[in-house]
Amino acid sequence: MIWKKVRLYKRFELDIWGRRILGLMGKTKIGKLFNSWDMERIELKRMRKMRYIYRIDLDKPARRRKRQKWWFVRRRLSRLFYLTLSYSQFRKLAYVASKKEGSWESSFIMLVENRVLGMLYRMQVNLNVFELRWFVLLGKVFVNNRRVTYYNAPVHYFEIMTFTEKTSYFLRSNIIERFKSRSMYFGIPKYMFVSYKHMFAFVFKEPKRSHLVFPIKAIDVYRSADYY
Numbered sequence: 001m002i003w004k005k006v007r008l009y010k011r012f013e014l015d016i017w018g019r020r021i022l023g024l025m026g027k028t029k030i031g032k033l034f035n036s037w038d039m040e041r042i043e044l045k046r047m048r049k050m051r052y053i054y055r056i057d058l059d060k061p062a063r064r065r066k067r068q069k070w071w072f073v074r075r076r077l078s079r080l081f082y083l084t085l086s087y088s089q090f091r092k093l094a095y096v097a098s099k100k101e102g103s104w105e106s107s108f109i110m111l112v113e114n115r116v117l118g119m120l121y122r123m124q125v126n127l128n129v130f131e132l133r134w135f136v137l138l139g140k141v142f143v144n145n146r147r148v149t150y151y152n153a154p155v156h157y158f159e160i161m162t163f164t165e166k167t168s169y170f171l172r173s174n175i176i177e178r179f180k181s182r183s184m185y186f187g188i189p190k191y192m193f194v195s196y197k198h199m200f201a202f203v204f205k206e207p208k209r210s211h212l213v214f215p216i217k218a219i220d221v222y223r224s225a226d227y228y
Contacts, residue, residue, distance in 0.1 A: 078221070083129050084117060084152055102206075108221055109207050113189075116141060117151040119161055123194050123201050124184060125171055140167045160202045168199040186213040 079087065090112075097107035112118065120132050120141070135141070136151040142162045143155055155161060163171065175196050178184055188194050191207040209221065 082112060082118075084133065085112070089152075105221060106206050106208055109209060109212070111154070112221075113207055113212070114155050114203055115151070116143065116148055116153045116155060116161070119155055119192070119201060119203070122189055122192060124175070124178075124186075124188075127185070140164050155203065158202050158204060160200050162200045172196060172199055189213060 078090075079085075082090075085093075093111045094104075094108055097104050097111055100107045113122070116136055117129070117132055120135070121127070121129065126132050126135065133151050137149055139147050139149050140163055141148050142164075143153070144159050145162075162168070189207065190211045191205045192201060192203050194201040
């Protein structure tokens with residue numbers, strides 16, 4: 001039995017204790033198979049220890065574009081553009097616009113656009129909404145000779161928006177330089193009158209959707225107000 005066991009183990013290149021015999025490794029078919037298994041096992045252990053595995057011979061997989069819900073994208077765009085208005089405030093303004101006479105769309109645009117922050121943006125005093133917000137909070141804006149420190153305060157028809165003397169001088173020189181460098185990105189809307197010489201502005205007629213310019217054209221007012 002011992003001799004048969006030794007012969008059997010020798011065939012599988014093992015000694016009587018079950019260990020590999022170094023002198024006979026890889027000489028038989030079974031030994032070669034054991035060698036290939038050992039090499040695969042060693043490679044697998046090495047790969048498991050590696051944190052990252054880089055392969056340059058693999059092709060880049062084709063990207064699958066996620067299907068976008070455009071009604072959500074338009075709603076989100078309006079929220080990002082009118083940064084100081086929340087969704088609940090949009091719905092509140094839509095409800096107020098529905099109670100007014102005339103076109104709901106024009107009334108809603110009037111309530112959204114005819115605010116202190118919106119008028120400053122349309123005047124192109126500064127195209128950074130965050131800086132305009134601090135500009136109002138510091139008390140540099142007047143509406144009908146009344147200091148305004150709330151950036152969402154409504155501005156009614158023919159209410160004149162002005163600035164302090166130092167602020168007017170600084171804004172006028174800044175706008176002249178921007179005109180010279182051709183960095184005025186859009187024109188003044190047709191529903192608003194602006195004088196850069198005396199630095200004042202007012203709204204004289206009802207705004208329409210066609211009057212709105214950069215970048216409002218991509219925004220759906222119905223989606224922003226949850227009107228589907």
